[in-house]
Amino acid sequence: MKITFNDAAFAALRTSVAANALVRGKAEKIAAAANNSPPTTDTPLEEPYYEVHEAGDENRARYRIATTSRRASRHEAKTFALQQALSSDG
Amino acid sequence: MADLLVYPDMTMVARKYLLAGLAEQGIVGVTVASRIPSPLPEWFVRCFALPGRETCKRVQWCQVIVQVYGTSDEFCSQMARICAAVMRNAPEMELDFFDTGEKLSLVSEPCELTGPFSTEDPDLPDWPLFQFNLVWTVQNQLWMP
Numbered sequence: 001m002k003i004t005f006n007d008a009a010f011a012a013l014r015t016s017v018a019a020n021a022l023v024r025g026k027a028e029k030i031a032a033a034a035n036n037s038p039p040t041t042d043t044p045l046e047e048p049y050y051e052v053h054e055a056g057d058e059n060r061a062r063y064r065i066a067t068t069s070r071r072a073s074r075h076e077a078k079t080f081a082l083q084q085a086l087s088s089d090g
Numbered sequence: 091m092a093d094l095l096v097y098p099d100m101t102m103v104a105r106k107y108l109l110a111g112l113a114e115q116g117i118v119g120v121t122v123a124s125r126i127p128s129p130l131p132e133w134f135v136r137c138f139a140l141p142g143r144e145t146c147k148r149v150q151w152c153q154v155i156v157q158v159y160g161t162s163d164e165f166c167s168q169m170a171r172i173c174a175a176v177m178r179n180a181p182e183m184e185l186d187f188f189d190t191g192e193k194l195s196l197v198s199e200p201c202e203l204t205g206p207f208s209t210e211d212p213d214l215p216d217w218p219l220f221q222f223n224l225v226w227t228v229q230n231q232l233w234m235p
Contacts, residue, residue, distance in 0.1 A: 074212040080140060080155065083223070087140040087153040 011059045020061040027052045027063035030085045034065070037081030049075050050082055094233035097150055100139035100226070103187060103196055104154045104177070108137055110185055111176030126213065133160035135173060142228065154224040163208065163218045170206035170220035177224050178203045197226045 013019060035048045049072040056062045065082060067073045076082055101124050108122055121127055121134035135158050142152035156177060158170040181201050184193040205222030 077210060077212050083153060083155065084140050087142065087151075089143050 014060040015056065015058065016061075020056065023056075023061045024052070024054075024063055027065055030082070030089070031065045033085035033088070034082040037075075037079050037084075040075060040078050045069070045071060045075075095148065095230040096233045097142070097228060097230045098187065098196055100142065100152050100154065100228060101137070103228075104137050104139055104156075106185055106187055107180045107183060107197070108135065108156070108173060108176060111179065111183065112173070115172065115176070117172070126211075130214075133158070133165065133169070135159075135169075145227075148230055150228045150230065152226045152228045154226060155221065156224070157209075157211070157219055157221045158206070159211070159214065159217045159219050161218065163220075166218045166220040167206065167208070170222055174203055174206055174222045177222075180224075180226065194231075196229055196231075198229060200227055201225070 031048075031050045031052050034050045037049070039045065045068075047068055049067060050065055051068050053064045053066060054062075055064045067076055067082075105122050105124070109120065112118070112120055121131045122137055123134065124136065124138040126136065127134055135156060137154065137156045140153040140155065142150040144150050154177065156170070156173055158166045158173060160166040160169065178201060180197040181195065181199050183197075184195045186193050187196065188194075202225040203222060204224075206220045207222070209219055209221045211217060211219055
């Protein structure tokens with residue numbers, strides 16, 4: 001039996017509105033959980049520690065969660081808030 | 091009374107795997123702790139588990155963070171790579187985790203390793219530090235009161 005993959009169809013599925021919303025929702029849930037981590041200093045950041053960036057291409061929907069500043073990176077190094085949110089799936 | 095399935099303390103499990111695996115390689119007397127030790131030794135390993143996520147009633151997906159602090163990047167990089175190899179080999183190891191005389195294998199495949207990579211501890215910014223992360227598949231155990 002010969003199987004032929006329809007790569008264009010896979011790409012269309014993975015970049016569809018529904019797939020994009022699914023991936024974005026997951027990333028936003030994880031980022032929100034990470035941002036709920038308590039600050040480690042007396043003066044918490046005004047802005048969120050983590051934010052979601054769209055990083056998809058023509059083949060797939062993709063989002064990245066990144067720290068927003070050097071201070072937020074230090075927060076992650078001390079608390080592992082994003083790693084914990086990833087570990088527990090938000 | 092219902093049978094209880096209890097997950098082990100994965101920070102304890104990870105520490106035992108690491109110490110036993112390093113000892114097999116002739117590396118003994120290593121300080122392995124979940125927090126920064128005080129006083130600070132010349133080099134040490136920080137090792138702890140993050141909250142896991144259950145995939146079914148018997149199995150949990152768990153992340154373990156291992157950080158090697160030392161006197162130079164070269165030393166930390168080499169020791170972190172040895173520690174990473176030991177921890178990646180956890181599914182092949184059986185240990186007496188609960189001091190019962192029974193050797194168990196609590197970790198199975200899939201086991202994923204990320205790193206080691208150089209990073210920085212804001213509390214010890216002058217210390218060379220290499221970190222790696224593991225994703226372990228962990229089996230729970232029947233609770234024996």
